[in-house]
Amino acid sequence: MSSPKYLTGDKAAINEFIDKFDTFLFDCDGVLWSGDHVFDGVIDTIQMLHEKGKRTVFVTNNSTKSRQDYLKKLTALNIPATVEDVFGSAYSSAIYISRVLKQASQPKPKVFVIGEAGIETELASENVDFLGGTDPALRRDITPEDFKALADGTGLDPDVGLVLCGLDFHINYLKLSTAFAYLRTGATFMATNTDSTLPMNHSFFPGAGSVSSIPLANMVGGGKMPVACGKPSQAMMDAVEGKFQLDRARTCMVGDRLETDIKFGIDGRLGGTLAVLTGVMKKHDFEKEDAVTRPAFYVDKVSDLGVATD
Numbered sequence: 055m056s057s058p059k060y061l062t063g064d065k066a067a068i069n070e071f072i073d074k075f076d077t078f079l080f081d082c083d084g085v086l087w088s089g090d091h092v093f094d095g096v097i098d099t100i101q102m103l104h105e106k107g108k109r110t111v112f113v114t115n116n117s118t119k120s121r122q123d124y125l126k127k128l129t130a131l132n133i134p135a136t137v138e139d140v141f142g143s144a145y146s147s148a149i150y151i152s153r154v155l156k157q158a159s160q161p162k163p164k165v166f167v168i169g170e171a172g173i174e175t176e177l178a179s180e181n182v183d184f185l186g187g188t189d190p191a192l193r194r195d196i197t198p199e200d201f202k203a204l205a206d207g208t209g210l211d212p213d214v215g216l217v218l219c220g221l222d223f224h225i226n227y228l229k230l231s232t233a234f235a236y237l238r239t240g241a242t243f244m245a246t247n248t249d250s251t252l253p254m255n256h257s258f259f260p261g262a263g264s265v266s267s268i269p270l271a272n273m274v275g276g277g278k279m280p281v282a283c284g285k286p287s288q289a290m291m292d293a294v295e296g297k298f299q300l301d302r303a304r305t306c307m308v309g310d311r312l313e314t315d316i317k318f319g320i321d322g323r324l325g326g327t328l329a330v331l332t333g334v335m336k337k338h339d340f341e342k343e344d345a346v347t348r349p350a351f352y353v354d355k356v357s358d359l360g361v362a363t364d
């Protein structure tokens with residue numbers, strides 16, 4: 055793997071970099087913002103790319119929000135976008151379940167969800183029946199009756215054939231026990247994404263993988279991780295390519311996590327990958343000998359691209 059090219063401060067190299075691509079796939083958490091704090095210069099940089107005729111697509115592993123929810127967030131933060139520009143792991147999972155697995159026509163068509171409303175909204179948009187998720191009946195302590203009903207199966211919906219887990223801010227023992235019971239019935243195990251941490255308020259918190267898919271993978275034996283429909287899944291790349299009619303050679307992935315964003319772009323044979331150091335990734339992560347992968351380019355922050363207009 056060749057050494058990543060550092061672009062920050064190099065105006066000529068940045069102009070050359072931008073001219074290589076027609077489409078920029080932007081990761082969100084850790085690249086555009088940390089929680090609700092937009093990094094300085096992001097808005098101007100997105101606008102500059104649009105003025106140069108470049109397309110920007112927001113490809114996020116954060117399954118807590120639907121495409122509409124993300125449009126509201128982008129609009130509230132003055133980042134120019136339409137709902138068509140958003141492609142999240144909740145949507146990626148919903149279309150995979152409905153169109154690739156064709157879950158609705160399976161003998162057990164329902165999905166048990168560990169996650170937030172984003173997953174529910176996107177499953178509903180694809181007419182996939184589900185339970186769990188934000189159901190308030192699951193936001194409580196497990197009881198002796200629950201133990202009995204989950205152990206003998208009387209507490210399970212016989213139509214559930216798939217468990218989909220993502221980032222759940224209300225995770226608890228009852229939800230994990232219920233998902234584990236469904237998996238023991240042979241339900242298909244899937245994740246929206248398996249990120250270990252969530253960048254938030256310039257710090258890090260438990261991510262989707264840490265709160266749901268990793269514990270469940272350990273429970274079902276051997277720690278084998280589920281099929282994840284978010285980055286770096288190439289099912290997601292194929293869906294993004296199809297929806298946006300991408301020319302992969304003229305597309306660049308911009309991200310803050312090596313094992314999801316940069317791997318997504320490299321495995322997808324995109325024309326380029328740009329790492330930013332405002333989120334999870336640190337320079338050492340891709341400079342070390344056993345780096346999981348290496349970006350083609352990197353900058354300190356997205357707004358470093360802004361010099362292109364100077």
Ligand SMILES: O=C(O)[C@H](O)[C@H](O)COP(=O)(O)O
Nearest residue numbers: 082083114115116252261262
């Ligand atoms: O734990 C998670 O779900 C992820 O950390 C997270 O939300 C990543 O979002 P992204 O960086 O792909 O926008």
Ligand SMILES: [Mg+2]
Nearest residue numbers: 081083084310
């Ligand atoms: Mg990120």
